[in-house]
Amino acid sequence: xxxxxxxxxxxxxxxxxxxxxxxxxxxxxxxxxxxxxxxxxxxxxxxxxxxxxxxxxxxxxxxxxxxxxxxxxxxxxxxxxxxxxxxxxxxxxxxxxxxxxxxxxxxxxxxxxxxxxxxxxxxxxxxxxxxxxxxxxxxxxxxxxxxxxxxxxxxxxxxxxxxxxxxxxxxxxxxxxxxxxxxxxxxxxxxxxxxxxxxxxxxxxxxxxxx
Amino acid sequence: xxxxxxxxxxxxxxxxxxxxxxxxxxxxxxxxxxxxxxxxxxxxxxxxxxxxxxxxxxxxxxxxxxxxxxxxxxxxxxxxxxxxxxxxxxxxxxxxxxxxxxxxxxxxxxxxxxxxxxx
Numbered sequence: 001x002x003x004x005x006x007x008x009x010x011x012x013x014x015x016x017x018x019x020x021x022x023x024x025x026x027x028x029x030x031x032x033x034x035x036x037x038x039x040x041x042x043x044x045x046x047x048x049x050x051x052x053x054x055x056x057x058x059x060x061x062x063x064x065x066x067x068x069x070x071x072x073x074x075x076x077x078x079x080x081x082x083x084x085x086x087x088x089x090x091x092x093x094x095x096x097x098x099x100x101x102x103x104x105x106x107x108x109x110x111x112x113x114x115x116x117x118x119x120x121x122x123x124x125x126x127x128x129x130x131x132x133x134x135x136x137x138x139x140x141x142x143x144x145x146x147x148x149x150x151x152x153x154x155x156x157x158x159x160x161x162x163x164x165x166x167x168x169x170x171x172x173x174x175x176x177x178x179x180x181x182x183x184x185x186x187x188x189x190x191x192x193x194x195x196x197x198x199x200x201x202x203x204x205x206x207x208x209x210x211x
Numbered sequence: 212x213x214x215x216x217x218x219x220x221x222x223x224x225x226x227x228x229x230x231x232x233x234x235x236x237x238x239x240x241x242x243x244x245x246x247x248x249x250x251x252x253x254x255x256x257x258x259x260x261x262x263x264x265x266x267x268x269x270x271x272x273x274x275x276x277x278x279x280x281x282x283x284x285x286x287x288x289x290x291x292x293x294x295x296x297x298x299x300x301x302x303x304x305x306x307x308x309x310x311x312x313x314x315x316x317x318x319x320x321x322x323x324x325x326x327x328x329x330x
Binding site for chain 1: 256265269273288
């Protein structure tokens with residue numbers, strides 16, 4: 001019991017101690033743009049030397065947790081040191097036949113489904129290891145679903161700091177107001193990870209909420 | 212197979228969290244839709260999702276899950292806020308629907324109704 005409370009206190013203290021390194025997780029449903037956002041952040045910080053993770057319109061392109069360490073986000077004389085954790089999209093179902101419909105061969109589709117399944121399980125396990133989370137949602141989709149609500153509740157339950165990112169504002173169908181309605185108690189930042197629109201607002205929010 | 216099981220809060224309350232999830236999952240894996248009085252906690256829901264994914268195969272592709280709160284007197288924002296709070300602690304009010312995704316194509320949620328689309 002003593003150890004439990006001392007661990008909690010240590011994590012809390014460590015989180016708020018300026019210039020400490022934090023683990024920043026990118027979480028959300030499949031195809032919300034988590035990896036595109038990771039690529040944008042990495043390019044802003046590392047420039048042309050930044051690694052570029054693979055993205056695709058086919059769901060579950062990211063099937064393993066991708067971690068980039070020792071990043072520094074600088075703004076207005078302040079610096080946040082962090083590790084960026086890009087996670088596979090959280091889903092409750094994975095059917096290889098959906099990948100076949102996307103034009104994949106049956107054997108490849110089965111392999112992708114198996115890897116995607118492992119990826120979601122790995123994402124869920126990693127929740128305990130992150131300090132702060134950007135919940136990336138596709139603003140063209142209905143945000144009111146059980147996976148999103150369960151994800152937010154689970155992160156809150158585990159004392160994680162969160163920002164909700166309403167992504168894909170470059171698309172006509174984007175509706176960020178719906179996301180604000182569903183998650184009224186959380187900081188919401190509207191961005192297009194693809195075009196970079198709103199990304200500076202996201203960095204401001206990261207400093208405000210996580211620094 | 213393909214039936215609907217309606218489980219009371221009283222029945223599930225008697226079980227520890229592991230047995231509770233085992234019971235629910237047993238029905239869902241057999242191809243049945245489970246309706247629960249009240250709701251699972253956030254931890255239980257996450258564990259159920261992991262459990263479902265660990266069991267994905269050709270015949271079982273995962274689950275669909277949704278919750279209906281069932282009260283209509285509050286604003287939508289207040290309902291969603293309450294929903295997140297209750298999800299942390301568990302609740303006997305409302306209705307949770309869990310079913311195999313081989314049978315349920317989609318559950319369209321809004322705070323006042325669930326629309327279950329079957330395949």
